[in-house]
Amino acid sequence: xxxxxxxxxxxxxxxxxxxxxxxxxxxxxxxxxxxxxxxxxxxxxxxxxxxxxxxxxxxxxxxxxxxxxxxxxxxxxxxxxxxxxxxxxxxxxxxxxxxxxxxxxxxxxxxxxxxxxxxxxxxxxxxxxxxxxxxxxxxxxxxxxxxxxxxxxxxxxxxxxxxxxxxxxxxxxxxxxxxxxxxxxxxxxxxxxxxxxxxxxxxxxxxxxxxxxxxxxxxxxxxxxxxxxxxxxxxxxxxxxxxxxxxxxxx
Amino acid sequence: xxxxxxxxxxxxxxxxxxxxxxxxxxxxxxxxxxxxxxxxxxxxxxxxxxxxxxxxxxxxxxxxxxxxxxxxxxxxxxxxxxxxxxxxxxxxxxxxxxxxxxxxxxxxxxxxxxxxxxxxxxxxxxxxxxxxxxxxxxxxxxxxxxxxxxxxxxxxxxxxxxxxxxxxxxxxxxxxxxxxxxxxxxxxxxxxxxxxxxxxxxxxxxxxxxxxxxxxxxxxxxxxxxxxxxxxxxxxxxxxxxxxxxxxxxxxxxxxxxxxxxxx
Numbered sequence: 001x002x003x004x005x006x007x008x009x010x011x012x013x014x015x016x017x018x019x020x021x022x023x024x025x026x027x028x029x030x031x032x033x034x035x036x037x038x039x040x041x042x043x044x045x046x047x048x049x050x051x052x053x054x055x056x057x058x059x060x061x062x063x064x065x066x067x068x069x070x071x072x073x074x075x076x077x078x079x080x081x082x083x084x085x086x087x088x089x090x091x092x093x094x095x096x097x098x099x100x101x102x103x104x105x106x107x108x109x110x111x112x113x114x115x116x117x118x119x120x121x122x123x124x125x126x127x128x129x130x131x132x133x134x135x136x137x138x139x140x141x142x143x144x145x146x147x148x149x150x151x152x153x154x155x156x157x158x159x160x161x162x163x164x165x166x167x168x169x170x171x172x173x174x175x176x177x178x179x180x181x182x183x184x185x186x187x188x189x190x191x192x193x194x195x196x197x198x199x200x201x202x203x204x205x206x207x208x209x210x211x212x213x214x215x216x217x218x219x220x221x222x223x224x225x226x227x228x229x230x231x232x233x234x235x236x237x238x239x240x241x242x243x244x245x246x247x248x249x250x251x
Numbered sequence: 252x253x254x255x256x257x258x259x260x261x262x263x264x265x266x267x268x269x270x271x272x273x274x275x276x277x278x279x280x281x282x283x284x285x286x287x288x289x290x291x292x293x294x295x296x297x298x299x300x301x302x303x304x305x306x307x308x309x310x311x312x313x314x315x316x317x318x319x320x321x322x323x324x325x326x327x328x329x330x331x332x333x334x335x336x337x338x339x340x341x342x343x344x345x346x347x348x349x350x351x352x353x354x355x356x357x358x359x360x361x362x363x364x365x366x367x368x369x370x371x372x373x374x375x376x377x378x379x380x381x382x383x384x385x386x387x388x389x390x391x392x393x394x395x396x397x398x399x400x401x402x403x404x405x406x407x408x409x410x411x412x413x414x415x416x417x418x419x420x421x422x423x424x425x426x427x428x429x430x431x432x433x434x435x436x437x438x439x440x441x442x443x444x445x446x447x448x449x450x451x452x453x454x455x456x457x458x459x460x461x462x463x464x465x466x467x468x469x470x471x472x473x474x475x476x477x478x479x480x481x482x483x484x485x486x487x488x489x490x491x492x493x494x495x496x497x498x499x500x501x502x503x504x505x506x507x508x509x510x511x512x513x514x515x
Contacts, residue, residue: 067483135383137465142484163383164465165472167480175465179366180382 027229028056030222032078034069035061036085036213037168038109038145038186041193042246043083049242050233057226065168067142073098073218080227083215085109086144090214099216100224106234107248109211111145111152112188113201114176121182123201126153129160129183137164137172137181145169148209149185155207173198187211189247212251279497286494287487294488295495302469303477303492310385310473311453314392315400318449322400323442329401330408345398355394356462363390363463387464388471392453399452400445407441408434444507451503455496 035043040063047059062069062079066089073079074096082099083106084090090103115123121134129136139146146165153159163181166172172184177197191200215234217227233239240250260268287294294300329341347355363370363381373379381387411434419433435442457475464471466480474492481489 065483071483071486135380137383140466140480140483142480162467164467165480166466167461175382178360178364180360180364 026225027054029058029226031057031059031080031226031230032222033059033061033081033083033230034073034077034079034218035063035081035083036066036069036144037063037170038085038190039063039083039213040170042107042189042243042248045245046234046239046242049238050230053233053238054226054229057229059226059230065139065143068167078220078222079218080221080223081215081230082218083213084144085211085213086147087212087214088147089144090216093216098219100219100221101217103214103216104231104235105212105251106215106231106239107213107243108251109187109189109213109248110205110208111148111185111203111211112191113183113203114173114186114191114194114198115183115201116176116179117197117199119199119201123183125201126156126158126203126207129153129185130158133182134160135180135182136160136162137166137175137184138162139169139172139184140165140167143168144211145172145186148211151209152185152203152207156203187247192247210249213248282490282493282497286490290487291491294485294491297488299468299472299477300488300492303472303474304495306385306388306469306472307454307474310388310392311396311450311456313389314396314453315446315450317389317393318397318400318453319442319446322397322445322449323404326401326404326408330405345402347395348398348402352395352456352458352460353462356391356459359387359391359394359459359463363387382463383465383467383471385464385470388460388473391459391463392456395456395459396449396452398449400449403445403448404438404441407438407445411437447503447507451500454499 033043033047040061043061043063047061050059051057062072062077064072066085069082069084070089070092073082073093082090082093084093084103090099093099094103113123113126113129115121121128121131123129123134128134138149141147145168164175166175166184169186169190172181172186173190173194175181176184177194183201185203188200191198215231217224217231221227234243244250325344329337360367360382362368363373365371365374365380365382370381373381381390415437416429416433419429424432455475456473457479460471460473461476461479466472466476468477472480474496478489478492478496481492
């Protein structure tokens, strides 16, 4: 619906403007990117960089939990690029023949414990999440971050009892930021994006799974040229710089 | 009352009306067509489904009970007492009918959350926290559903012939006797309709619940939350649960046809 609205808006504004300059850049035009919620801030910045590199292009983004995006794609939502926060969900897209070509890892991420600003509960590591006075929340089991969090907790030998299974990482961050929950496990990049409203507690590398982000062109893309150009941009020096500005690490 | 005449339908109007009807019927048909009927029983008897069903029933019925307890007196005050600011108060208390439920959830957090206006006192004073609890689910559901009961009961009270109550009073009945023996029985149809409407709204509540009470199986994960989250992992189960909610909604509409929609 929202996408339709945006398209309608784009169509209306296109009619009203002077004829577009004849552009030799095939990557121009509307580009719809479905991306994991944890990529929100970084992809908005990457979108600006992509626009600068390809004048006439107009990337729009749909951010949601990776399983939600997958469901939308399975139900035929129009997208050109799919960026998944984990391998299993991308594999499901490959198996369903939703994407064209081999998916590529374009960034990695690490987990961090998100706590209230200034760490009022003095949480120093994963073991503290099982403390009786710590209200811990996590993500629903199919959200990639929840799977990585389970790996980290297993490695640390901690079994905290979550009070809520939020629909995505942003849900966890916002409830911690509001003070309704004391702690959750999210990506380093999420804590960084909410800096000031929350604080982060590092998880040692030995317990911290590296989350690989994969991107692929959607088989039914309306704008395959732009899709490929966007993926190339993400892997280029400029794209990588944009991503690393938000705390992502190289593939 | 004049009977509407049987008219020839102009083609353009008929076409638009048909499109309008199809817009509602097609999604229902889609749900029915795609539902995996063979797995219906397995999906319905899965532990997490039963848990969500049980929680939904408990929470929505409790919300309806709370709505009756607080909503009927509120309706009575709106219908019978003249006081300055009555319309403003009524507007404020029926706002959740038109408010996006997520906004309602945020408002509940800011009032009853651990850092909320009242929630802070509740936690410091009594150690009570409401978010992430079943009580929180009941509050979220009551918040969005009670206005339906209040407005229905108020309309019932306003259309009541007050001479019955006056007659009872002249015959020596006290205020509570009049209320219990005359007023409430006379508005029983509105009470019933209001309660069923608000129960159905509570049963379908999603936005305020996930925002205020979070999502945890057996504690705060109601049917609509399960439908939403199952869509990602086991879509077939999600379709079946959707059908259960659809059937309940349909039963409510059919049951209230005469009282609320007005029979043809």
